[in-house]
Amino acid sequence: MIEAFFNVGIMVAALPIVLTGLWNTILLSLIVVPLGLIGGLILALLASVKSPLVRWPLMAWVDFFRAFPPLVLLILLFAGLPFAGLELGGFACVAIAFFLNTGSYYGEIFRAGIESVPGGQVEAARSTGLSRLQAMRYVVLPQAVRNVMPDLLSNTLEVVKLTSLGSVVAVPELLYEARQAQSITYNPTPIVMAAVIYFLLLWPLVRLLSRLENRALAGRR
Amino acid sequence: MSGWDKFVDTFFNAKVMWKYLPDILSGMVVTIELALLIVVTGLAAGLALALLRSLAIRPLNWLIIFVVDLFRSLPPLVVIVLMYFGLPYAGPAPSGFVSTWLSLAFVLMAFSEEIFWAGITSIPKGQWEASRSTGLSFGQTLFSVVLPQAFRLTIPPLTNRTIAITKGTALGTVVAVTEILGQASSAMSNSYNPSPLMMGAAAYVILFLPVVIAARWIETKFAWKR
Numbered sequence A: 001m002i003e004a005f006f007n008v009g010i011m012v013a014a015l016p017i018v019l020t021g022l023w024n025t026i027l028l029s030l031i032v033v034p035l036g037l038i039g040g041l042i043l044a045l046l047a048s049v050k051s052p053l054v055r056w057p058l059m060a061w062v063d064f065f066r067a068f069p070p071l072v073l074l075i076l077l078f079a080g081l082p083f084a085g086l087e088l089g090g091f092a093c094v095a096i097a098f099f100l101n102t103g104s105y106y107g108e109i110f111r112a113g114i115e116s117v118p119g120g121q122v123e124a125a126r127s128t129g130l131s132r133l134q135a136m137r138y139v140v141l142p143q144a145v146r147n148v149m150p151d152l153l154s155n156t157l158e159v160v161k162l163t164s165l166g167s168v169v170a171v172p173e174l175l176y177e178a179r180q181a182q183s184i185t186y187n188p189t190p191i192v193m194a195a196v197i198y199f200l201l202l203w204p205l206v207r208l209l210s211r212l213e214n215r216a217l218a219g220r221r
Numbered sequence B: 001m002s003g004w005d006k007f008v009d010t011f012f013n014a015k016v017m018w019k020y021l022p023d024i025l026s027g028m029v030v031t032i033e034l035a036l037l038i039v040v041t042g043l044a045a046g047l048a049l050a051l052l053r054s055l056a057i058r059p060l061n062w063l064i065i066f067v068v069d070l071f072r073s074l075p076p077l078v079v080i081v082l083m084y085f086g087l088p089y090a091g092p093a094p095s096g097f098v099s100t101w102l103s104l105a106f107v108l109m110a111f112s113e114e115i116f117w118a119g120i121t122s123i124p125k126g127q128w129e130a131s132r133s134t135g136l137s138f139g140q141t142l143f144s145v146v147l148p149q150a151f152r153l154t155i156p157p158l159t160n161r162t163i164a165i166t167k168g169t170a171l172g173t174v175v176a177v178t179e180i181l182g183q184a185s186s187a188m189s190n191s192y193n194p195s196p197l198m199m200g201a202a203a204y205v206i207l208f209l210p211v212v213i214a215a216r217w218i219e220t221k222f223a224w225k226r
Helices: A008-047 A052-067 A070-084 A090-115 A119-127 A132-147 A149-169 A174-185 A189-220 B003-011 B014-054 B058-073 B076-090 B096-121 B125-133 B138-175 B180-191 B195-221
Strands: none
Touching: A008 A052, A008 A090, A008 A149, A008 A174, A008 A189, A052 A090, A052 B138, A052 B195, A070 A090, A070 A149, A070 B003, A070 B138, A070 B180, A070 B195, A090 A132, A090 A149, A119 A132, A132 A149, A149 A174, A149 A189, A149 B058, A149 B076, A174 A189, A174 B076, A189 B058, A189 B076, A189 B096, B003 B195, B014 B058, B014 B096, B014 B138, B014 B180, B014 B195, B058 B096, B076 B096, B076 B138, B096 B138, B125 B138, B138 B180, B138 B195, B180 B195
16 A cells, blocks of 8 residues: 555655645646636726626636637637647647636626625715726725635635646646656656645635635624 | 528528437437536535545544545546546446446535635634633534525535536537537538537537526625625
């Protein structure tokens, strides 16, 4: 059992490979989280336009990407697009898929946040001479973000976990490198290492979240 | 052939689609089976853990919290890969279907336990004391007073989480489960044509879009009163 899952010799041998993977997972997260946030912000700002011509297509867009598994989107981009003469490579596909998928989730969260700020505040801001954009930028958004902070964090946790999908399209992140090491050494220890690293990396965030969530639910009673 | 015709011939080739329709349909059946198994067992296990936690046995609660935190921080694909490629080294060799089912059920268990537990703790202590003082037992209080109110609070976050995790059935492809994506991918490499993949994508939309729309409706119906 120890020999198979916690083999010290293999751990030492696989460590450089697994650490390269960890570094790439961190880099990937630092790219796809801002991408998703930007996508979400664009969607939420569009949704604050109160015209049904904007609202309905937007809702359809968001629901579509909430219904569509991210892995299917990724495979569609990675394996489908080359048939249209467009070969993007694993990394670009991950970036686009995350922009579309996680952008929709972030968009829903930002929208709820913007709606939680009372309309009177916008009116007050506008009456002091701020433009619509200034009112959004300086009055509504700062409060909106604070109101939905737990949801934003929780989604960010999911996004970081989702970067493991990159392994399917040969992006050399943590899971991919661990599986490479596993197939070289014929031993599952590297995958156990990857799991332990994910756990140590994300556990603090999970702890923080469950405290925030409990407090939020207790406050809503 | 014009550009448009070529596009249709590549991505929506009727002949290829017709040939692989049975494969995609059988993939849909597997996806539905897998999804139902995950939802039923995951939610039941999550509720069971939340109920156990309400007994307030300290060492047991620490264990529950650890397991919940573990499956909240591990990416589902890592759990699936570990179970499918790792477990055989220790003896049992679960199939891809079983690995995907158990992994995602564990993940749903963890998330739903948190949500159920938050719902239970949101009921004021006074209600416990009041119902116990009227002569109800611990179990009666839990099932007739606390849980009915707690469920109402938990429904919107629970539906969202359940959908997000159930979509993970597509991850089964990585461990050779013949669900929609797996069928579509192998049909694509056999026919050297992406039409089956487009069908697979459509199949997911057909299965999950109604659920997402229903969830949106449930969310407004059970919304927290502010």
